[in-house]
Amino acid sequence: MDYQTLRKRIIDIIADIAIDEDVSNLDDNIRLREQLDLDSMDFLDVVMELKKRYKIEVPTEDYMKLATLKSCIEYLGPKFAFSS
Amino acid sequence: MSSNQNIRVVITGVGLTAPNANNLKEFRDALLAQKSGITQMEVRYMGKVAVGNCNFDETLYQKKKMRRRGTRAGSISIYCAHEALLDSGLSLDSLVKNRTGIYLGITEHGNVETENEIYELHENKLDVSLWSHHHNPRTVANTPAGEVSLNTGITGPAYTIGAACAAGNIGIIHGMQMLQLNEVDLALAGGVSESTGTFGIFAGFKSQGALGAHEDPTRASRPLDINRNGIVVSEGGAVFVLERLEDALKRGAKIYGEIAGYHINSDAVDFVLPDTQRQIECMNAAMAKANIKADDVDIVNLHATGTTSGDINECEAIKGVFGQSESTYINCTKGFIGHAMGAAGALELAGNLPSFTDNKIHSCKHIENVDPQCDMKNLVNGDPVEKEVKFILSNSFGMLGINSVLIIKKYYK
16 A cells, blocks of 8 residues: 555544544654644544554554554554555 | 521533434524524434434533443543533533532433444344443443533532433532532533433333324424324433532632522322323422412422323423412423433523523414413413512422422522
């Protein structure tokens, strides 16, 4: 799956969770928590949506890999390839 | 009687949402104009059912994300609490947050969330790893009050009081008691309900033969009517700002009324069926606390839900207590808004409060054929009655035999 497709899938999930915020201009390299009002429950929501929508599992010890959009894409890319 | 019970407590703000209104003025106008809020809704597994749903703006005081994280009951509570504070002339910034309490009566909480999660669980082929991490915080019984605390930053006590359909009155009683004990200086007190979000409550009443129905949903809730066939389930909320009188006077607050008396007791008879004698005792005890007699009471607001036996029991109790009073008028509210469960007592009180200023007693939603066993002297059935009102007595009775009576009096300087 290419970078932009993967990026869109992740942003679609974040948009549903950070529902009051504008996600159209996110910087891939800055921590998501610095750009959006996201707390630990929101990150659990992200992990849950990845599982519900794409059957992708993210173990607890890997949560810090979801810190930026870039790190999400790098981490989740292989998992998407495997699940599709 | 302890000396604390001599501390006078008044109502200085009202915030509400009902199936026919989203603030006190709209509610009062709707009741005076015979406007019902009952509609029909498709309920999971049940088909179309008569229901009372509210239509307030959930985003007025709450971000969408927090609404999504929380519950409908929490959303209703937040709306009503903010509206009550606005109405009382108090800004959030002016509150002493650790001296403000939130006391909300509920019949139940958590059923909506649990039913939905069970439904999703089956949709997900019993994969429990998809069970929501929000489930536990959404289902603890204090959630509606806790959500108000989170939303407003209020750090005083915030919890709910479970008292079945008597909970709305008891939330107010409890708030008053906490003020009298000097636990807080301001109480946001009342009752809320999100019950229409479950199918279980509808199915339960249906199995009991107690679910109100009519092809015209505005006629499905018919307390005291010979053709009544049960309860219309509603959601809603009413939150009152309560203060000690001296504090209200110090800040020049508008005063809706003063809490004059109350009583809470239990039937100890049946899970579901009410007891006339205990209801009589409860009303008499409340009037004793208020130091008044039956003919001092201008309005009695019935609990009357539209069940065959419940309405009869209550009317017998009313006749027992008020049968000799020429000056007491009887009304009920559930014909307009259905049974708002934990919010019922609080909403029904709110509907009558403006009587102190507009000198009218609102009618029941017009009862076409009053059951002879429910007919009472001075039942207001049709046009509002013009009368100066000094005392309102409001009944709320609940399952497992809990009874509550609240008496509010017109405030005089």
